[in-house]
Amino acid sequence: AQKVTQAQTEISVVEKEDVTLDCVYETRDTTYYLFWYKQPPSGELVFLIRRNSFDEQNEISGRYSWNFQKSTSSFNFTITASQVVDSAVYFCALSENRDDKIIFGKGTRLHILP
Amino acid sequence: DTEVTQTPKHLVMGMTNKKSLKCEQHMGHRAMYWYKQKAKKPPELMFVYSYEKLSINESVPSRFSPECPNSSLLNLHLHALQPEDSALYLCASSQDTLRNYGYTFGSGTRLTVV
Numbered sequence: 578a579q580k581v582t583q584a585q586t587e588i589s590v591v592e593k594e595d596v597t598l599d600c601v602y603e604t605r606d607t608t609y610y611l612f613w614y615k616q617p618p619s620g621e622l623v624f625l626i627r628r629n630s631f632d633e634q635n636e637i638s639g640r641y642s643w644n645f646q647k648s649t650s651s652f653n654f655t656i657t658a659s660q661v662v663d664s665a666v667y668f669c670a671l672s673e674n675r676d677d678k679i680i681f682g683k684g685t686r687l688h689i690l691p
Numbered sequence: 692d693t694e695v696t697q698t699p700k701h702l703v704m705g706m707t708n709k710k711s712l713k714c715e716q717h718m719g720h721r722a723m724y725w726y727k728q729k730a731k732k733p734p735e736l737m738f739v740y741s742y743e744k745l746s747i748n749e750s751v752p753s754r755f756s757p758e759c760p761n762s763s764l765l766n767l768h769l770h771a772l773q774p775e776d777s778a779l780y781l782c783a784s785s786q787d788t789l790r791n792y793g794y795t796f797g798s799g800t801r802l803t804v805v
Contacts, residue, residue: 620798676747
């Protein structure tokens with residue numbers, strides 16, 4: 578069975594600090610896909626990144642970076658020099674190749690304090 | 692057009708009412724989804740339509756009835772709902788159900804059942 582664990586329920590940091598959101602997943606498939614989504618107070622889920630299980634390269638996009646480690650089944654997300662606009666709920670999600678479901682973790686609520 | 696549009700944004704309905712939620716996309720995506728999100732919880736999959744056919748029903752009660760009239764449009768018909776059905780209903784689309792592209796989500800319909 579597939580499972581996504583985001584152990585951090587809520588995090589508060591002061592603006593300009595770096596922050597890392599943890600994500601640990603479980604799956605029996607060798608082919609799977611990992612995602613991060615951002616949900617601001619407006620409610621819309623914003624797609625941030627998709628990573629397949631065969632691509633362990635870390636990725637950087639501006640202030641965002643992702644560290645994918647199959648050995649520890651983790652797909653962590655780091656925001657560098659955080660800004661107030663980064664305040665949102667962030668969901669890590671997993672999809673196995675066999676079906677079209679995306680299973681979400683419980684989310685991490687991130688507060689960036691001015 | 693890279694959006695998924697959901698209407699209405701807010702809906703209040705009585706337990707005896709019949710109402711419909713609408714979702715539209717013009718990105719040529721062939722898979723469309725309904726998710727339900729309760730407050731402070733992750734989204735939960737309800738239905739998946741692939742090429743206008745229902746492919747996944749996550750044991751959703753029959754008071755929720757999905758419909759996909761064409762590849763751009765997805766409806767969710769509501770009848771005899773309960774107060775516990777109050778939630779944010781999110782629609783999403785993706786290019787193809789088998790390739791696990793990231794979803795594009797709409798901003799949701801916030802439903803209150805009174």
